[in-house]
Amino acid sequence: MRITISGPPGSGKTTACSKLSEVLGLEAVVFGRIFRELAAEKQLTLSQLGAIAEQDPSIDNMIDDRILQMARTHPDLILESRLSAYMLTRNGIEAFKIHIDASPEVRMKRVGLREGETLEEATAATIDRQRSEAKRYKQWYDIDINDLSVYDLVLNTDDMDPDQVLAAILEGLDAWDAH
Template sequence: MRITISGPPGSGTTSLAKYLVARHGYALISAGEVFRTLAAEHEMDLASFGTLAEKDDSVDRMIDSRQKEIGEARDDIIIEGRLAGHMIDNADIRIWIMASVECRSIRISDREGLDAQTAAELTIEREECEAGRYLNYYGIDIGDLNIYDLVINSEVWGIEETGAIVDAAIAGIR
């Protein structure tokens, strides 16, 4: 089983991925974690590293290529990242997690120790930067959700309910 989980920052993709790993014992590869690790290694915040990625496409291409290679080669894996649904050609289930900017900004501010307004501004800036890069590099309109099998609003359901929805989808495929 190959499951992709995508969504904007703070939507809950990582929480859902961790839930599924714990529940089903799948492996996990997360583009966001790779991106955050690279940003820290360059001693940059996410917005600044995003700007670097905007100027140097090798950053995104390396992350995306590695995620695609691992995701398509393994079974029983969760591939979590904004482009995962587009990159993993042999995915069994493609999931998009959504929530409002307001909701996501609060989650991000709690996670990153920022005030909600700063988190909202940085989130919007990051999303615009990423959307431009995805369109420029791959011709992907990140706002087009037609490729996804499930679109779930994490503002409506908590992680247990969201996980149960995905568990039902997994059971339906098996």
């Protein structure tokens, strides 16, 4: 089965993806890593690459083409990216689509810990990144990233540890699979 996991930075989606991959024995592809690797290759920050991507749709197109190629060629796969649920929906590719979120306060603390930044640095970088992504997705795809109607399961992870998130996903997956 195909599964997509989406959500804003610091929501817990990558941790959930990793745990779900381990439990289900499915390959997990994390597209944020591709964007990070591309930024590192070009010796840019994520914000700098995001600003370039606002002017050059080829960066997002490359990532989105990979999402669709992976989804079409792998019926059993977990795709973690902001747009995977929208891309698969638009292309008629069936998947269980999960959106994971958390309050800005919780997300900024998580991002700061992960990136080794202060809360202020993490907040500034994350707000800039989210603004850039929302602009690009609307501009290039006419996608409102705040429209959650494409998702089968929406979770807020503020008060959940990773095992509770996994349990909620597995419960949602069982219900969806039974349809």
